[in-house]
Amino acid sequence: MKVVTTRAEVREERARLGRLGFVPTMGYLHDGHLSLVRRAKEECGHVAVSIFVNPTQFGPGEDLASYPRDPERDLALLEEAGVDLVWLPQPGDVYPSGFATTVEVDGVTDVLEGASRPGHFAGVATVVSVLLGVVRPDVLFVGQKDLQQSVVLRRLAADLALVDEVVVCPTGREADGLARSSRNAYLDAEDRQAATVLSRALRAGRAAYDAGERDAETLRRTIREVVEGDPRAEIDYVSLADPETLVELDGPVDKAAASLAVRIGRPRLLDNTLLHEADPGLG
Structure with missing residues (x-):
């Protein structure tokens, strides 16, 4: 498993891989994330994962500073799962100096989470656009647990031709039914x-x-x-x-x-x- 931090390193490693599935995450991984990795490995052969707590999708008073993080544990889990490439960018790698672009997906972002968390999906759409533009995967794998996010990302991918396919995987649950998060x-x-x-x-x-x-x-x-x-x-x-x-x-x-x-x-x-x-x- 190759762990990289910069865009250039991602592109260099991507060139060595064949058909690639991609799982973007904010880390603190659980079996829901790993089920996406397993699906990507099964369908594509090669898997890339990003771990980045994206500041632009957190609103005022939300839990950006306290969002749980454990990168060493995450990397151990990903290596055990057979991941080929892990991108651990810093904010400046994703949003370099002078970054001035925001991606908006109209309609499906105005309700539910979008109504409760203004600006959230602009942050999601923007960061995923950057991640897809750097990693250049063949297939994006996301979970149904974040239903609205999966709808937004399918629309984004189709409209901007950022990836050939978006696969939405079932919600991972604990034995008592609680959705993993x-x-x-x-x-x-x-x-x-x-x-x-x-x-x-x-x-x-x-x-x-x-x-x-x-x-x-x-x-x-x-x-x-x-x-x-x-x-x-x-x-x-x-x-x-x-x-x-x-x-x-x-x-x-x-x-x-x-x-x-x-x-x-x-x-x-x-x-x-x-x-x-x-x-x-x-x-």
């Missing part, structure tokens, strides 16, 4: 137990859908009521939206993405499921 490290023991309310709420929505319920507001309310039943849970949003446009649905639905953002103690947690597709992690 680096921010789970912020949960104390009681909040960790309470955090399962997100997956339990989505499971209730799936059960209603599988039983034949198709009214959007009824499905949305079914999910919300489960979360409201836990006193530790503070709802930011509960959404039932079109899985491609993220426009909220009304009346009878066919394809639907159920998603929610809930604060449990310190962290704000996200989870989602596509009601019209199988989701083994939720049963």
